[in-house]
Amino acid sequence: MKLNSIRFRLVASAILIIGVTLPIIGVALNQAFESKLKNALQQELSAYVYSILAVADVEDKQLVMPEQLLENQFNVSQSGLYALISTNQGQKQPVLWQSSSMLTLTIPKTFQYPRLGDFAFYQLDINNQPHAVYSFSVSFVDASSQFPFTLHIIKDLSTFTAVTNDFRKELWLWLLALMVFFMVVQIAWLLWSLKPLKILKKELNSIETGRAMTIEKNYPQELDQVTKQLNTLLKTEQSQRQRFRNALSDLAHSLKGPLAVIQSQNNLTPSTQEQLRTLNQMIEHQLKRAQSAGESSWHLGVAIKPVVQKLTKTLRKLYRDVHIETSQSITDSDIFKGDEVDFMEMLGNLLDNACKAANNKVLLSIDIKNNSLICQVEDDGIGISDNLKEDILTRGTRSDTYSQGHGIGLAIVKDLVESYQGQLTISQSHQLGGASFTLTFHNSRF
Known part of the structure; x- marks a missing residue:
């Protein structure tokens, strides 16, 4: 029981009143x-x-x-x-x-x-x-x-x-019994009175972890208006987020169509083609960044294991020559507190880049240490030199390790991680010898 909780204050005040009043009466x-x-x-x-x-x-x-x-x-x-x-x-x-x-x-x-x-x-x-x-x-x-x-x-x-001694002894024994009785009754009454708050806390936790979308229970009159307003806020936010993503998707299609037509022209100069590619990359990067739920995703949650299984299954089909190995100590109940699309975008980009850079092996490790979710992607490729570690996180820059792609994947990952107040670090893999990308999300994000 925390010192700044309402329960502690009510129980402490009840015990104080009983502990002071009954001795005075005695x-x-x-x-x-x-x-x-x-x-x-x-x-x-x-x-x-x-x-x-x-x-x-x-x-x-x-x-x-x-x-x-x-x-x-x-x-x-x-x-x-x-x-x-x-x-x-x-x-x-x-x-x-x-x-x-x-x-x-x-x-x-x-x-x-x-x-x-x-x-x-x-x-x-x-x-x-x-x-x-x-x-x-x-x-x-x-x-x-x-x-x-x-x-x-x-x-x-x-x-x-x-x-007088007998009376005093019997009086204090009865008062002590009454104090214990009143304290038990008072605490039981307070716990019963505060039970709706405990239920509300569980429901909010379910919403926060993504197991529920709205508050379903019936609450006393004092909390009824709060829960209704909260449900309205949740539904409004979900609706607005969906409309926002739909609008961005429509915008992307509207912009990419004309750009594709322009890029198909045969008489374009090399500099024009380069500018069009840059423009296309900027549009895709900004759209991905704008669609991120980020800090507004307190009521979202996605189970980690199914996402990992879905990604590895898909990438094994795309990269049949690469052996993708997973090492995870998480349970079925462990979740990432955020949007599923964002989590798949971050982890999927890193896995996709690792498969491109790998000779024949990629290792995905997921663990929870010191109240932090750690996702590490390693490959057995040639690795990334120190002077390129910062550059490849910049939009439009691609390391020579990757023969495919347009170089905005890691920049998208970096922006998404920062929107969730996480960390992205690049180092050399001690196990496989290639590159190692590590995503770290602190306890508020899982």
């Missing part, structure tokens, strides 16, 4: 749950305060408490629920009373002492364990004086911590 739920538990705990300890104050009394400036409280946890040692009454003068004053459950508990010295009629709810560590404390300051009034004190209700938070 944190919010966990905080809300703990807040509710703390409020419930505060209300519980507040109720204990009033239950103890209801049985407390002051006589002769002395606090009087019953031996047993109604809440049995205050009567059992280390029950986790404790009560303590101290003066509200601060830490220097003694403890006035403590519940039986605090007999083995170390009394902390950090209690808070709120104002009379007010309370404080906070947390203390007692015996290295967290405890919740609810401190409430009151004052009993008798006939002659006031008796202020602070009641502290203490509760072990181990149960509270266990509950």
Whole structure:
């Protein structure tokens, strides 16, 4: 999946949203749950305060408490629920009373002492364990004086911590499961939503490789107009290309007829005949060049093997004295992304020239290396000298190696190759000793 693809962007955004939203929801739920538990705990300890104050009394400036409280946890040692009454003068004053459950508990010295009629709810560590404390300051009034004190209700938070930890663990497990579920669903939904684009890509690839001419599938409303316009463009381009070639063919016939009549005249001077031949060559060369599909052939494609078989079969009939050997590592599915006529023109010209120059053997090698299509034509003739390699690619120039032809074939091949952004190189054949012509088309052309 490429980083700049729509699929990657949608999947990444979906994962980002899910990965951010659900953890935020988890944190919010966990905080809300703990807040509710703390409020419930505060209300519980507040109720204990009033239950103890209801049985407390002051006589002769002395606090009087019953031996047993109604809440049995205050009567059992280390029950986790404790009560303590101290003066509200601060830490220097003694403890006035403590519940039986605090007999083995170390009394902390950090209690808070709120104002009379007010309370404080906070947390203390007692015996290295967290405890919740609810401190409430009151004052009993008798006939002659006031008796202020602070009641502290203490509760072990181990149960509270266990509950919150269990809730947090279960919450995050469920959120993790939901994240995985939502991601799978989101990715599946996105892939299903983007499936028409994948199908369209396959159809465009089929058009590009020449296996189809138009887009045939039905697409969603958002893509329907695009595919219709693309089909219209393809049909228009195909029709225009065909009309253009027909017009050029008609033009060629229209020009060659009068030229043939003129050339048949007996009273022409040698210079006139030479000019007529040059004119005929120029017309043929320019017509071939104009008919090339070139870079406009993105939606064209031709299988390489059938073209090679057709050319070699024809040339073996024309040049019976020449043994044409082929060496190819391509498969039936390998194609040349271009016009069939152009590919046959390029390869056919090179093979035809090689057969003319060869003593008795021509070798055609076709291979795909480094994402490039390489077509090499070699012969066992006398080869081409270095000073002629550039000249024979010029229109109208013919090497002495070829006894036939009018010298525009290689120029046509050069123009066609350049129109497909390929390369034509000439060298000496290491295998056969003659000339070697190599066509190279990079990955965008096969």
